[in-house]
Amino acid sequence: MGGKDGSSAQMFPSVWRGDFRSKAEFDATAGHRAAAFEVFDWLDDRVLFSRHPFTYKAYCAACDAVSAMRVGWEFGGAGARGSVHPAWTETVACGTCHLNSRMRALIDFLKTRTDLSAVSRAYAAEQTTPSFRVLQRLLPSLAGSEYLGPQFKSGETRLHARNALNVQRVRHEDLTALSYADAAFELAITQDVFEHVPDYRKAFAELARVLTPDGRLVFTIPFFSDLAATRVRAKVGPEGVTHLLPAEIHGNPVSSEGSLCFQNFGWDILDDLRSSGFADAFGSLYWGPWQGHMGFPFFVFCASKGAC
Numbered sequence: 001m002g003g004k005d006g007s008s009a010q011m012f013p014s015v016w017r018g019d020f021r022s023k024a025e026f027d028a029t030a031g032h033r034a035a036a037f038e039v040f041d042w043l044d045d046r047v048l049f050s051r052h053p054f055t056y057k058a059y060c061a062a063c064d065a066v067s068a069m070r071v072g073w074e075f076g077g078a079g080a081r082g083s084v085h086p087a088w089t090e091t092v093a094c095g096t097c098h099l100n101s102r103m104r105a106l107i108d109f110l111k112t113r114t115d116l117s118a119v120s121r122a123y124a125a126e127q128t129t130p131s132f133r134v135l136q137r138l139l140p141s142l143a144g145s146e147y148l149g150p151q152f153k154s155g156e157t158r159l160h161a162r163n164a165l166n167v168q169r170v171r172h173e174d175l176t177a178l179s180y181a182d183a184a185f186e187l188a189i190t191q192d193v194f195e196h197v198p199d200y201r202k203a204f205a206e207l208a209r210v211l212t213p214d215g216r217l218v219f220t221i222p223f224f225s226d227l228a229a230t231r232v233r234a235k236v237g238p239e240g241v242t243h244l245l246p247a248e249i250h251g252n253p254v255s256s257e258g259s260l261c262f263q264n265f266g267w268d269i270l271d272d273l274r275s276s277g278f279a280d281a282f283g284s285l286y287w288g289p290w291q292g293h294m295g296f297p298f299f300v301f302c303a304s305k306g307a308c
């Protein structure tokens with residue numbers, strides 16, 4: 001382990017992490033994971049017994065400090081076999097930076113697995129979020145955008161009011177038709193965006209286009225590690241949206257109506273990335289209560305145009 005930025009993360013235990021380039025690689029570790037899951041399950045049972053929000057102290061990679069992490073049930077629900085648990089990636093929010101488990105994991109990945117000092121131009125497919133402001137502190141050159149609707153052209157800006165006191169000029173970008181030049185960025189970041197893009201393969205190709213020859217895409221998605229093939233929930237055609245499965249709506253920072261989830265990603269997303277202009281792609285597993293990653297292990301993904 002050890003942060004390339006020299007952060008004090010080196011002083012803390014590492015998260016439990018493993019890189020996987022295919023379902024076969026992941027499945028080959030099933031025995032080890034089953035043993036680890038016994039530990040997680042026991043811990044979860046104790047932690048969740050009260051079914052009330054609570055805080056505990058853990059190391060936050062974004063703040064580079066120990067802070068109070070709040071575990072809440074806001075996004076939770078009944079899971080498999082009737083268990084009731086929080087949506088783990090969406091909670092364990094740091095009391096200082098307010099970033100949840102998956103957002104802090106992405107920042108840990110950037111700090112420990114990429115050389116941020118070599119990044120002079122970076123892009124994030126978000127602009128109005130608390131995590132954008134934290135990312136901007138790490139990457140001063142960071143450009144951001146939101147998807148404002150089909151009536152806008154990529155590159156257009158609009159005033160967006162979160163409330164009467166908070167009005168911001170926001171850039172619109174459609175990930176499947178970016179306005180940026182080829183090789184404009186060394187690093188691109190998206191957080192839980194691709195599941196809302198019906199033609200996500202086109203978005204991968206567009207992001208590959210705007211990245212430099214050794215550029216990287218680092219992202220999170222709701223990921224289903226038991227699925228070999230991505231499960232399509234809804235499609236867009238000439239007649240509009242066709243639902244193949246019940247509609248699943250996620251929160252959207254620029255729309256109170258939320259965003260439709262078009263697909264639940266499985267392992268073939270790595271093949272799609274490799275056939276969209278990226279030389280390498282992998283999912284990096286995260287778990288570690290001491291860094292505020294509780295519950296089920298989840299993944300930060302990295303696709304690289306050069307060698308990872």
Ligand SMILES: [Zn+2]
Nearest residue numbers: 060063094097
């Ligand atoms: Zn924090």
